[in-house]
Amino acid sequence: MISKLKNNDKLLMIVFAILVLAGPIILAPFGAGYPDLLQRFAIFGILAVGYNILFGLTGYLSFGHAAFLGVGSYSTVWMFKLLTMNIIPGIILAVIMSGLFALLIGFITLRRSGIYFSILTLAFAQMSYSLAYSVLTPITNGETGLQLSLADARVLDPVNTSGSIPSTNLFGLEMNDTWRTTILGMDFQFNVGFYVSAFILIGMFYLSIRIFRSPFGLMLRAIKSNQNRLIYTGINTRPYTLAAFVISGMYAGLAGGLLASMDPLAGAERMQWTESGSIILMVILGGTGTLLGPVLGAGVIKYFEAIFSRINENVLHAWFDILPGFMENAMVWIVLPFVGKGWQLTLGLVFMLVVIFLPGGLMEGATRIGNWVMKLKNRGSADSTKTSAKTSAKSSDE
Amino acid sequence: MGILEVQNVNKHFGGLHALNNVNLDVKEGAIHAIIGPNGAGKSTFLNCLIGKLAPDTGSVMFQGEPVLGKKPYQINQMGISRVFQTPEIFSDLTVFENVMIPCFAHRDGSFMLNAWKAIKGETDIREQADRILLDVNMQDKLHMNAASLSRGDKRRLELAMCLSQDPKLMLLDEPTAGMARADTNATIDLLRDISEKRGITMVIIEHDMHVVFSLADTISVLAQGAIIAEGLPDEIKGHPKVREAYLGEAEV
Known part of the structure; x- marks a missing residue:
């Protein structure tokens, strides 16, 4: 299977899989090694990878992807209520429903391109949000959100006698099951839900590499580059953009289904346009059109959300403890607006810096550092081995 | 019977009669040049052939099949390829x-x-x-x-892209615009080579008389939306109407 990819992609795929699976170990020192956040990394990674197939390849900027996330979540929770607490049927329904929904919305919105397309998707997303919030209350349970209850049918599951709502599982493996261990005073948590999401993320990442390297992906990139030329080259661009839209919508639905699988409730606020906006931020921050960028962007944003929002005044005082009293207070006064409730201010600053200085996102930064390191290395060994410098320069070109 | 037959094509833009009963018959394998002063309707005419514009009346037949009403990508799939005035590439x-x-x-x-x-x-x-x-x-x-x-x-690349589709008819909009004389001559050789080796029919819109007279088998002269003369290069050179409308202003 993997041999069909380019050599570089094979390496990328292996490194990616190792990094993702070792996530609980790598992220623990950064205070991010707990299940809830790890799950979010993986799930929003899937979302961003899917969004990148639309935005990164075709350049169509959709403000409506939160709607697919919501559709996925509602579908999955309904499966939990009616059929079984096993996550498989729920996730399958989430993908199918969001795909159908994307087909409908895409069919209408893709008649336009550029800013008009973006506005149309925004309108659709807001419409879906309002529907979920009010009109469709029988399906979505309005403002309260769709929740599980003891009275739910769950026809496939054995009769529940425990008196509490059963937890979501994968053939008996409960999502919130966590195996904890302490090594060198560090707490490591290996959570079932995270590993389910992680394996799906790896699979979805592989799928996105395949799409990037396929003739279909080439056509999508051609649409972004010069749609007019493509039309006069005998290509009907509409089905291509629609297919990309549906694929990325299904990715979003899958992410929504997984979110509901980890925490079985679905609310309308998940469909709000600000949520769509944060998906766009993830992709742009990480690097639009790159393979790894979106996952990186999703990780950074979710990290900021989880970690910076928890820093409060007391924590800051502890940080600046070594400074003399008045300076400590001054520093706390300066930093405080950027943490806690103000975490988005920090995110905004980081985002601005990245967009201004690294238009290609964090991936461009990584590439620049990589090239710089390569240059230093080459300079160091230039006299002794000129040939190796040549080959490495060649490989960095590719 | 030509590979491309245009009959009575009219196109209005508001009050402007951009194309006035244009008839054109392009023979298979020929290089057919369309010349005319600025604003004569040359580009409008070409745009009608590729589906970018829809003429008000008239018919365009390619190998006996109607072209009008088809989408640009369908027209391309029929075997009509277009090279743009400014190179359109990815x-x-x-x-x-x-x-x-x-x-x-x-x-x-x-x-x-x-x-x-x-x-x-x-x-x-x-x-x-x-x-x-x-x-x-x-x-x-x-x-x-x-x-x-x-x-x-970029021009050569665009040409290569068109050729790779193995088209039956190529429409070229000023293929040598903005080129130095040496490049122009290279392009002329390339186009003649393509025409001879592959037998691709070409319709060329061109300002440069040097290009037109060294390439074209047939020339049509368009002025104010109407074809005022058509014939072999030698006939066109001496045509009094053409001299008046177009060549009189330019050096031959």
Whole structure:
């Protein structure tokens, strides 16, 4: 299977899989090694990878992807209520429903391109949000959100006698099951839900590499580059953009289904346009059109959300403890607006810096550092081995 | 019977009668030039042929099949390829990818959902693209970004892209605009070569009389939306109406 990819992609795929699976170990020192956040990394990674197939390849900027996330979540929770607490049927329904929904919305919105397309998707997303919030209350349970209850049918599951709502599982493996261990005073948590999401993320990442390297992906990139030329080259661009839209919508639905699988409730606020906006931020921050960028962007944003929002005044005082009293207070006064409730201010600053200085996102930064390191290395060994410098320069070109 | 038959095409833009009963009969394998002063309706006419504009009345038949009413991509799939006045290429992609796209369009038609196949495995397409780039002498620029090509190379690339579709008819809008004399001559040779070797019919819109008279088999003169003369290059040179409308202003 993997041999069909380019050599570089094979390496990328292996490194990616190792990094993702070792996530609980790598992220623990950064205070991010707990299940809830790890799950979010993986799930929003899937979302961003899917969004990148639309935005990164075709350049169509959709403000409506939160709607697919919501559709996925509602579908999955309904499966939990009616059929079984096993996550498989729920996730399958989430993908199918969001795909159908994307087909409908895409069919209408893709008649336009550029800013008009973006506005149309925004309108659709807001419409879906309002529907979920009010009109469709029988399906979505309005403002309260769709929740599980003891009275739910769950026809496939054995009769529940425990008196509490059963937890979501994968053939008996409960999502919130966590195996904890302490090594060198560090707490490591290996959570079932995270590993389910992680394996799906790896699979979805592989799928996105395949799409990037396929003739279909080439056509999508051609649409972004010069749609007019493509039309006069005998290509009907509409089905291509629609297919990309549906694929990325299904990715979003899958992410929504997984979110509901980890925490079985679905609310309308998940469909709000600000949520769509944060998906766009993830992709742009990480690097639009790159393979790894979106996952990186999703990780950074979710990290900021989880970690910076928890820093409060007391924590800051502890940080600046070594400074003399008045300076400590001054520093706390300066930093405080950027943490806690103000975490988005920090995110905004980081985002601005990245967009201004690294238009290609964090991936461009990584590439620049990589090239710089390569240059230093080459300079160091230039006299002794000129040939190796040549080959490495060649490989960095590719 | 010509490969392309245009009958009584009219086009109005508001009060302007841009095309006035235009008739054109292009013979298979010929190079047919359309000349005329600025604003004569040459580009409008070409746009009507590729589906970019819809004429008010008239018919356009390509190999006996109607062209009007079809979408631009369908017209292209019939075998009509267009080279634009300013080179239209995929500037974010490499030269090689630029040529692969029309190869795919030629083989797979206007849409194919082949998201699981790898481009690397498409050996026939890759070989075809290689061959075409060799034909136009660009094989050393394979992995360059198309945006970084010189203007002349961009034109050659666009030509290569059209050729890779194996078209029956090529429409060229001022293929030598803005070129130095040496490049112009190279382009003339290239076009003549293509026409002779592949038998592709060409309709060329051109300002440069040097290009027109060294390439064209037949010339039509368009002035104020109407064809005022048509014939062999020698006939056109001496035509009094043409001299008055067009050539009188330019050096021959």
